[in-house]
Amino acid sequence: MSIPSMWPEYRKFANLRAGTRTTGQLDMSDVDWVYPTTLLPLTGFLMASKGSELRYRPPSDDDVADYIRLMIENPSRDRPPRKSYIPNNFLPRNQADAGSILNRIMKLQNEGRGIGGQSALAYLIGELTTNIYEHSEFKNAMVMAQRYEKKGFVEITFYDDGITIPGSLRKAGFNYPTDLDAIKDAANGKSSKEALERGYGLGTNVRMCTDIDGLGGKVLVVSGRGAFEYCLQKSEQCLYSLGEGFYSLDGTLISTRIPYPSKEVSVYDFTE
Amino acid sequence: MISRSKTINVASMLSANLALRDTAAKFVLYVEGLPNSEVIVDFNGVRTITRSFAHEYCTRKRDIHKRIREKNVSPDVAKMFAVVTVARARHVSHSRIDFDGIPVINL
Numbered sequence: 001m002s003i004p005s006m007w008p009e010y011r012k013f014a015n016l017r018a019g020t021r022t023t024g025q026l027d028m029s030d031v032d033w034v035y036p037t038t039l040l041p042l043t044g045f046l047m048a049s050k051g052s053e054l055r056y057r058p059p060s061d062d063d064v065a066d067y068i069r070l071m072i073e074n075p076s077r078d079r080p081p082r083k084s085y086i087p088n089n090f091l092p093r094n095q096a097d098a099g100s101i102l103n104r105i106m107k108l109q110n111e112g113r114g115i116g117g118q119s120a121l122a123y124l125i126g127e128l129t130t131n132i133y134e135h136s137e138f139k140n141a142m143v144m145a146q147r148y149e150k151k152g153f154v155e156i157t158f159y160d161d162g163i164t165i166p167g168s169l170r171k172a173g174f175n176y177p178t179d180l181d182a183i184k185d186a187a188n189g190k191s192s193k194e195a196l197e198r199g200y201g202l203g204t205n206v207r208m209c210t211d212i213d214g215l216g217g218k219v220l221v222v223s224g225r226g227a228f229e230y231c232l233q234k235s236e237q238c239l240y241s242l243g244e245g246f247y248s249l250d251g252t253l254i255s256t257r258i259p260y261p262s263k264e265v266s267v268y269d270f271t272e
Numbered sequence: 273m274i275s276r277s278k279t280i281n282v283a284s285m286l287s288a289n290l291a292l293r294d295t296a297a298k299f300v301l302y303v304e305g306l307p308n309s310e311v312i313v314d315f316n317g318v319r320t321i322t323r324s325f326a327h328e329y330c331t332r333k334r335d336i337h338k339r340i341r342e343k344n345v346s347p348d349v350a351k352m353f354a355v356v357t358v359a360r361a362r363h364v365s366h367s368r369i370d371f372d373g374i375p376v377i378n379l
Contacts, residue, residue: 095294099287106289111319118289119348122320126291130324133294180376188368200323206369230369239376247379268348270367271323271355 003153003257005236006220007229009037010255014247017045025055032061034068036144036157037220037255044161044251047140091141091160095133102126105145115147115154116215117264120208127201128158128254135192136162136252153217153257161251164224168192180226180241187221187228200271202254206230208270209256215265217258222249278308279343283317290321296328304336316344327356 012031016038020026026046046054058065089101102125106112112121125143132141141160148155163171166182172192176182182190187203202221208214210231218231225248227240242248280303286295303311330353333340345353 095292096298098292099295102291103287103289119320122289122291123322126289126320126322127324129291130293130322133292184369184371187371203369204323207367228371228374234373237374239371239374241376241378243379268351268355271352 003218003231003259005229006035006037006155006218006255006257007227007238007240009035010041010220010222010227010253011247013038013041013045016042018246020045020049020054024053025057027057028059028065028068029057031059031068032064034059034064036146036155037253039068040142040144040157040159041222041249041251041253043142044140044159048161048250089143091129091132091138091143095130098129098133101143102129105143109145109147109154114261115258116208116262119267120215120265123267124156124205124209124256127205131201132158132160132162132252135165135168136160137168138162138251147260149260152260154260155255155257157253157255159251159253164250164252165221166224166226178226178241179224180228180239183221183223183226183228184239187230204267204270205256208265208267209258211270213265213269215258215262217256217262220253220255223252224248224250274307276308277310277312278306279312279314281314281316283315283319288317288319290318290325292322293324293328296325297332300329300332300336303340304338306338310339310341313340313342314344315342315346315349318346318349321349321352323352323356326352330356 016026016028059068089105091098091101105125106122109115109121112118115121129143132138138160143158145154145156165186166176166179169176169182169186169190169192174190176185187206189200189203206219209217209219212232216232218229220229221227225242225244227242229238231237282290286299290296
C-alpha cells in the first residue's frame with residue numbers, strides 16, 4: 001500500500017490560513033478529514049491569531065468537528081488519551097519537563113511496536129524534539145502522533161513557531177541564497193551549534209524514516225520559505241521554494257508517515 | 273558520614289527512554305553535586321537512548337572531576353555510547369541525503 005503525500009495536507013492548512021486573511025473567518029465547513037500535518041500548523045496559527053476576533057466555521061461533519069474542537073480548543077495535557085491518538089502535545093518551555101510527554105507518546109504508540117520498534121520511535125521523537133528546544137526559540141511547539149491502521153500508516157508531526165531552520169543557521173553566521181538551500185544543508189548535517197556530534201538529528205531521521213532498510217515512509221519538512229518531501233521513490237520526491245505569504249511558514253513543520261505495521265529497524269544502521 | 277560511593281538508577285530517576293539533551297546535562301550536573309567521590313550510574317531498566325542524550329552525557333561526564341562508572345548498560349545503549357565516542361574521536365562523516373535531480377517547485 002502506497003503512503004500518500006503529505007504536501008496536500010500542508011496545502012490544506014495554507015488554504016485555510018489564506019481564507020482567514022481575506023474573510024476574517026476560519027472556514028472549515030468543507031473539511032472532511034484532518035491530519036496532524038494540517039492540524040498542528042493550524043493550531044499554531046490560531047494561537048498566533050488570538051485576540052484578532054477570527055470567526056470559526058466548524059466542519060459540517062459532527063465527528064470531524066468534535067475531533068478538531070478536541071484538538072484545537074482544549075489542548076490539555078491532562079486529558080485521558082484515546083486509543084490511537086494523542087492530543088496536540090504542547091511542549092513545555094523547559095526542556096527537562098518534556099520527558100513525560102515523550103514517554104506518553106511512546107506508551108500510546110505501544111512502545112513503537114509496528115512502527116519500527118522501541119528504539120526507532122524513541123529516537124525519532126527524542127531527537128526531533130531536542131532539535132526544537134536546541135534551535136527553534138519557540139513560543140509554541142507541539143508534537144502529535146496518530147495511527148491510521150486502516151490506511152496503513154502512522155503520522156508523527158512536530159511543529160514549532162520559532163525562528164525556522166534557515167533562520168537558525170543564518171543566526172549562526174551561515175549564508176544561504178534561499179531557505180530551501182538552508183533546509184537541504186540542515187538535512188545533511190549542518191547545525192547552528194558548532195560542536196562536533198551536532199547536526200545529526202534531522203538527517204538521521206529522514207534517512208531512517210525513508211530508507212529501504214529503514215521504515216520506507218515519507219518525510220515532509222516545511223520551514224520559512226522552503227520545504228521538501230522525501231521518500232524512497234524518486235518520482236515522489238519534491239523540493240519547494242515558497243513565496244512569502246501563501247505557503248511560507250513562520251516556524252518549522254516536520255511530518256513523517258511511517259507504514260503501519262513496520263518491521264523493527266536498527267537506528268544504528270543510520271547513526272554510524 | 274558520607275559513603276564513598278553512591279548508586280543511582282537512571283531509569284527510576286529519569287526515564288526508561290533517555291531522550292533529551294538537556295535532561296542529560298542536568299543529570300550530570302546533579303551527579304557532580306553529590307558529596308560522594310564515586311557515583312555508579314545504573315542503567316538497569318533503560319530501554320532506549322538518543323544520540324543527543326548519549327553525546328551530552330559523555331561530554332559532560334568527561335568534564336567533571338568525579339569518578340563515574342556505569343553498570344547494567346544494555347547492548348543497545350552501549351552501541352549508542354560507542355557511536356558518539358567514535359564520532360567524537362574521528363568526526364565520522366555520515367551518509368548524505370541526495371537532493372540532486374529533484375525538481376524544485378516554485379510557489
